[in-house]
Amino acid sequence: MIGDGHRDINMELQQDVVKLQREVGFLELLKNNPTFRRLWMGLAISMMGEWFSTVALFVLIYTLTESELGIGLLFVIRMFSMAFPQIFTGMLADRFSRKRIMIWSNLLSAVAVLCLLIVDDESEVWLIYAISALLMALHAVFIPAESASIPNVTKENELLTANALNSATWSAALCLGASIGGFVVSAYGVEMAFIINAICFLIGGLMYSTITIPQEPFQPKPGGFWANTGGNIVEGFQIILSKPHVSRIVTAKALWAVFGGGLVYMLVLIGDEIAMGDLAAGIGILFAARGLGTGLGPIFARYVFKNRNLWPFLLGSLVSICGIAYVVIGFIEWSPWIAVIVVLGHASSAINWVLSTVLLQERSDDEWRGRLFSTDFLLMTTFNGLSTLAASLMLEYTEITLREGIQLFAFLQVLSGIVWVVLMLPKERRFMKNQESIGSNP
Incomplete structure (x- = not known):
């Protein structure tokens, strides 16, 4: 009887181990993890509305300025407004309640987007840029808190699925928000898109208020204000730089952004051509394709790329694949059918995003994870903004046409991915070999 009892206990323990080792499915995660489910629902609703207003902003700027440079400037301001606050927002996510940070970011974003309703004249274009900057700054506060919270509300075997689902949801929101938002703007005007966005922000904030997010308590350091603010920021950079296995991966998203930012900007301009002058519909079509690709990519990765030893090689290779897609776009006739190629290209960039995010979450500690993700987004958004600025x-100011610009940036993106693999892969192999030797020692 005692032996049978021990066998039963051992069988239960083995089953628990198998469950922990097996990555859960999407529906299983949402069904069994109510905290993550509410976090995900708030994120999905907020992002859906955000893409409504993004399309509206592009249309409003172009309507008032009739300038492609005006759209480029909006891209640049949005990226830099999200980049520079990242220096501080990671420290906020490590020091203060991540739940409250997400709630207040949403509530203040709702107020900010409603302020766009007063803009109706070319002399007020500066207000569009200012409010767009504020919205992206609030987004910069939100992102590290949300990214750092996911490991706190998921188990080890849920982490990849949770990140893949979040990325797919961002993509679905982009796909639906951009496509529906484009037609809403065409039919009802930009004002309706802004109102819908504000409502979505409020609902998202309400969803976040219903969850509990465990978090390591902040331990103040001796030395007063500087030691606990600027000192924490400096310490975060020092930690990241002292861990090469982390600092390598933190460049993966920025690698895509170096030329991807300019390519996405030029994708907006292609949208004006394929929709026969209806900018809102054109942006809606191509951004919906981008969203579909970035949604399908993480789902594909979830079921295919299970061998983590391959992930570092894939990070650079996927950037090159995205570049190849844009090389094709640069040489074929432009019609709504190029949306198919956009789907394939951005599916690869989305897999890069998810794999690099999971690697960073697994290789970091909760104490400094917020600062890690703020650095990750700082690099990505800075290079995205610089890329967009260069393209615009x-x-x-040059004789380079839109088609030639896409060809140039696409070729350079293919090359950058190859260079990253050549430089980083040998170091990753040594790191993994060391990890295996450590794990094999008793």
Whole structure:
């Protein structure tokens, strides 16, 4: 009887181990983890509304300025407004309640987007840029708190699925929000898109208020205000730089952004051509394709790329694949059918995003994870903004055409992915070999 009892206990323990080792499915995660489910629902609703207003902003700027450079400037301001606050927002996510940070970011974003309703004249274009900057700054506060919270509300075997689902949801929101938002703007005007966005922000904030997010308590350091603010920021950079296995991966999203930012900007301009002058519909079509691709990519990765030893190689290779897609776009006739190629290209960039995010979450500690993700987004958004700025100035002040610009940026993106693999892969192999030797020692 005692032996049978021990066998039963051992069988139960083995079953628990198998469950922990097996990555859960999407529906299983949402069914069994109510905290993550509410976090995900708030995120999905907020992002859906955000893409409504993004399309509306592009249309409003172009309507008032009739300038492609005006759209480029909006891209640049949005990226830099999200980049520079990242220096501080990671420290906020590590020091203060991540739940409250997400709630207040949503509530203040709702107020900010409603302020866009007063803009109706070319002399008020500066207000569009200012409010857009504020919205992206609030988004910069939100992102590290949300990314750092996921490991706190999921188990080890839920982490990849949770990140893949979040990325797919961002993509679905982009796909639906951009496509529906484009037609809403065409039919009812930009004002309706802004109102819908504000409502979605409020609902998202309400969803976040219903969850509990465990978090390591902040331990104040001796030395007063500087030691606990600027000192924490400096310490975060020092930690990241002292861990090469982390600092390598933190460059993966920025690698795509170096030329991807300019390519997405030029994708907006292609949208004006394929929709026969209806900018809102054109942006809606191509951004919906981008969203569909970034949604399908993580789902594909969830079921196919289970061998983590391959992930570092894939990070650079996927950037090159995205570049190849845009090389094709640069040489074929532009019609709504290029949306198919956009889907394939951005599916690869989305897999890069998910795999790098999971690697960073697994290789970091909760104490400094917020600062890690703020650095991750700082690099990505800075290079995204610089890339967009370079592309917009190139088209405005040189003889390079839109098609030639896409070809140039796409070729360089293919090359950058290859260079990253050549430089980083040998170091990753040594790191993994060391990890295996450590794990094999008793």
